Amino acid sequence: MRIVLVGPPGAGKGTQATRLAATLRVPHISTGDLFRANISQQTELGKLAKSYMDAGNLVPDEVTIAMAKDRMEQPDAENGFLLDGFPRNVSQAEALDELLKTEGIKLEAVLDLEVPEEEVVKRIAGRRICRNDSAHVFHVTYSPPAQDGVCDVCGGELYQRDDDSEETVRKRLEVYHTQTEPIIDYYKAQGLVVTISSLGPVDEITRRALEALKREDAGK
Numbered sequence: 001m002r003i004v005l006v007g008p009p010g011a012g013k014g015t016q017a018t019r020l021a022a023t024l025r026v027p028h029i030s031t032g033d034l035f036r037a038n039i040s041q042q043t044e045l046g047k048l049a050k051s052y053m054d055a056g057n058l059v060p061d062e063v064t065i066a067m068a069k070d071r072m073e074q075p076d077a078e079n080g081f082l083l084d085g086f087p088r089n090v091s092q093a094e095a096l097d098e099l100l101k102t103e104g105i106k107l108e109a110v111l112d113l114e115v116p117e118e119e120v121v122k123r124i125a126g127r128r129i130c131r132n133d134s135a136h137v138f139h140v141t142y143s144p145p146a147q148d149g150v151c152d153v154c155g156g157e158l159y160q161r162d163d164d165s166e167e168t169v170r171k172r173l174e175v176y177h178t179q180t181e182p183i184i185d186y187y188k189a190q191g192l193v194v195t196i197s198s199l200g201p202v203d204e205i206t207r208r209a210l211e212a213l214k215r216e217d218a219g220k
């Protein structure tokens with residue numbers, strides 16, 4: 001399956017994408033994770049991306065599209081992928097359409113994760129991530145780690161992302177509304193959007209997502 005995941009920052013895209021990708025047996029491609037890997041390896045791309053990310057802005061399309069394209073062309077993505085954080089504006093969506101067209105393939109669904117804005121700010125401000133594995137995510141209010149600052153899964157050090165400060169989160173939300181939300185209408189016009197609520201236990205949301213994708217698949 002070829003799926004795009006959309007939703008505001010803090011909607012749980014990363015958490016759900018990891019689980020859905022494992023069940024659907026497709027790679028989870030996260031442009032945010034790719035940028036963060038570049039930042040920790042101190043590449044030129046990482047240095048450029050960091051300045052935009054820390055301000056809550058989008059990294060310029062040119063470099064983002066090239067990076068996403070390169071990742072989608074890896075052999076493991078040949079039979080499908082789950083895109084998380086890409087496309088993030090209409091011109092990226094158009095570039096993705098072009099790329100898929102040249103390869104003669106199509107998206108099957110765009111999964112839209114809905115979550116109220118106040119919830120987003122609360123979730124992100126309390127979010128802590130493990131340095132060893134970005135899929136190990138904790139929440140100081142909802143699911144605090146047994147030991148302060150230490151990952152329950154692997155013992156790694158927990159940290160707060162530089163762009164998770166309240167001020168940057170508000171900017172990221174504004175960018176989401178003005179630049180990313182329009183892609184939902186763009187994909188609605190192609191009949192691809194399935195919307196689910198991203199409130200509730202993590203397992204329950206995964207179940208909802210798989211159900212919705214199955215219905216979408218059956219309808220094609």
Ligand SMILES: Nc1ncnc2c1ncn2[C@@H]1O[C@H](COP(=O)(O)OP(=O)(O)O)[C@@H](O)[C@H]1O
Nearest residue numbers: 009010031032052053057058059064085086088
């Ligand atoms: N497709 C993209 N285009 C431009 N910038 C991106 C893209 N994906 C990620 N980024 C940058 O990385 C940041 C973090 O993205 P991500 O990890 O997806 O977090 P979240 O969805 O929680 O905001 C974004 O705020 C943006 O600066």
